Amino acid sequence: MTNVIQRLITAHRVLNREIRAELTRRLPDTARLAQLKKQRLAVKDRLFRLIPDAAEMRRVARTA
Template identity: 55%
Template sequence: MNIMLDRLIAAHRALNREIAGEVSRRVPDALRLATLKKRRLAIKDRLHRQLAAKIAKASNAARGRSPSTT
């Protein structure tokens, strides 16, 4: 896996831990939770785009096409 994917996965996991910690508080901060969840969703979107690009590139390479012809 490449470095960008590793960093995105690590950031997503860290946000999951922060969200779980906030939810487990006696009185969770709703604004902080919303912010954390938005950040997590943004990272998830970037992660999916990176994976889709990597899969498309591998698929094109398997077919013998260059990425610029797609």
């Protein structure tokens, strides 16, 4: 697995954690949520450009 793919998987996981943390707040910041989700989608798009097969992407993400 390349360093680029590893960094993207890590970034996606970090963004997921930040989104979950924001959603658990009493008054979630909707603008921040929108920004985080947009960033997460951009990371996911880059990952799928590098590994277009969804099943292979899941396998790689699990082993990372």
